[in-house]
Amino acid sequence: MSTSTAHSHDTHALPPRPKELAMHFDTLHNQYQAGKLGMWLFLGQEVLFFAALFTAYAVYRGNHTEMFHVGQYFLDWRLGATNTIVLLFSSMTAAWSVRCAQLEQRRGLVLTIAITWLCALTFMVVKYFEYTHKIHVGSVWGDSFHIHNMADLPRGVVDWLYKHNPGLAQMQGEEQLAAVNDMLGKNGLGLGSFFAVYFCMTGLHGIHVLVGMGVYAWLFVRALKGHFNRRYYGAVDNVALYWHIVDLIWIFLFPLLYLIG
Amino acid sequence: MSDAHAHSHGDHGHGEALPGTIGHVTSAKTLVMVFLTLVLLTVITVAAAQVDVGRLNVVGALAIAVVKGSIVCLWFMHLRYDKRFNFFIMLGSVLTLLWMVGYILFDTKLYQHDMENYRKNKTVDGKVKPE
Numbered sequence: 001m002s003t004s005t006a007h008s009h010d011t012h013a014l015p016p017r018p019k020e021l022a023m024h025f026d027t028l029h030n031q032y033q034a035g036k037l038g039m040w041l042f043l044g045q046e047v048l049f050f051a052a053l054f055t056a057y058a059v060y061r062g063n064h065t066e067m068f069h070v071g072q073y074f075l076d077w078r079l080g081a082t083n084t085i086v087l088l089f090s091s092m093t094a095a096w097s098v099r100c101a102q103l104e105q106r107r108g109l110v111l112t113i114a115i116t117w118l119c120a121l122t123f124m125v126v127k128y129f130e131y132t133h134k135i136h137v138g139s140v141w142g143d144s145f146h147i148h149n150m151a152d153l154p155r156g157v158v159d160w161l162y163k164h165n166p167g168l169a170q171m172q173g174e175e176q177l178a179a180v181n182d183m184l185g186k187n188g189l190g191l192g193s194f195f196a197v198y199f200c201m202t203g204l205h206g207i208h209v210l211v212g213m214g215v216y217a218w219l220f221v222r223a224l225k226g227h228f229n230r231r232y233y234g235a236v237d238n239v240a241l242y243w244h245i246v247d248l249i250w251i252f253l254f255p256l257l258y259l260i261g
Numbered sequence: 262m263s264d265a266h267a268h269s270h271g272d273h274g275h276g277e278a279l280p281g282t283i284g285h286v287t288s289a290k291t292l293v294m295v296f297l298t299l300v301l302l303t304v305i306t307v308a309a310a311q312v313d314v315g316r317l318n319v320v321g322a323l324a325i326a327v328v329k330g331s332i333v334c335l336w337f338m339h340l341r342y343d344k345r346f347n348f349f350i351m352l353g354s355v356l357t358l359l360w361m362v363g364y365i366l367f368d369t370k371l372y373q374h375d376m377e378n379y380r381k382n383k384t385v386d387g388k389v390k391p392e
Binding site for chain 2: 028029032033036037040041043044045047048050051052054055058059062063077081084085088089091092094095096098099102103104230231233237240241244247248251252254255256259260
């Protein structure tokens with residue numbers, strides 16, 4: 001900027017424009033800060049967007065504590081914790097990719113972007129196993145909730161069932177299954193609502209992870225082509241910011257859904 | 262150039278920055294320490310959930326999540342070193358979230374009694390028993 005005194009050799013002659021500088025910006029610094037402001041506005045919107053889901057969660061939980069208590073048994077906290085660590089690690093590598101871009105470590109940049117992408121993939125693979133297992137068991141959203149087999153039920157759920165209906169022990173086969181679905185489904189606890197909340201929240205988060213994989217694939221190609229340098233790395237920084245928000249949301253989703261029943 | 266002020270923090274890490282670098286360079290040590298802290302807090306969250314202390318479980322888990330989230334915002338997302346305006350965008354969104362959750366829960370509480378009543382008097386087939 002012309003008002004700065006940091007560089008005594010500033011003259012009034014226009015310096016040559018770097019090829020990365022878009023026509024509507026004065027300096028690369030302007031361009032970087034404007035891009036970042038745009039990204040922060042988007043992230044602020046993301047928080048508000050998820051705020052609606054967190055509110056829905058809070059209302060359901062406030063009104064149906066027992067439903068959340070039993071529903072939580074269906075979720076494997078070990079898988080949730082694994083995914084938490086995976087995302088935290090990928091957040092570090094994402095932050096590291098910004099550092100590599102600033103220090104113009106080209107190989108480091110490509111490597112950290114690749115690791116971040118692989119972590120995102122790992123997260124989705126774990127999520128895939130969680131989702132397919134729930135669909136297999138029949139622990140799904142709304143009216144579709146229907147348990148197919150007593151053997152699929154987690155220990156905590158079975159204990160809860162016998163505690164609330166000791167007569168279950170005398171029943172067998174279809175009769176027992178019907179009684180169980182009556183207790184857990186829409187006539188009883190209404191676990192379909194719990195799983196609607198679960199699939200909505202983790203599903204929207206999962207879509208964000210997929211979008212993150214898309215933009216990281218794009219960054220990977222650009223990093224390979226050597227597009228970034230210490231004065232032009234806004235894309236790396238802004239994608240990393242997005243990725244941190246995805247991590248941030250999971251930091252809240254994990255205890256709320258998997259841990260505190 | 263105005264970029265010069267980005268390096269005036271006297272914080273660790275700026276020493277390795279190349280001349281003319283835009284933005285704050287976070288040191289490798291800081292990144293690793295932040296990650297390890299977040300892992301430690303995750304372990305504490307999981308361990309704390311194994312002990313049943315009623316409502317305190319929710320409060321504790323959320324408190325730790327807020328600490329973790331703040332660490333992510335301040336260090337990984339550079340808000341400590343960034344323009345204050347970006348910080349206030351995030352803060353504004355979070356406060357709006359809290360306001361919305363709080364206000365709606367306040368409202369929900371008003372109907373809790375009716376809901377309990379309905380649940381108690383409901384028969385298995387979902388119909389309400391006549392009084």
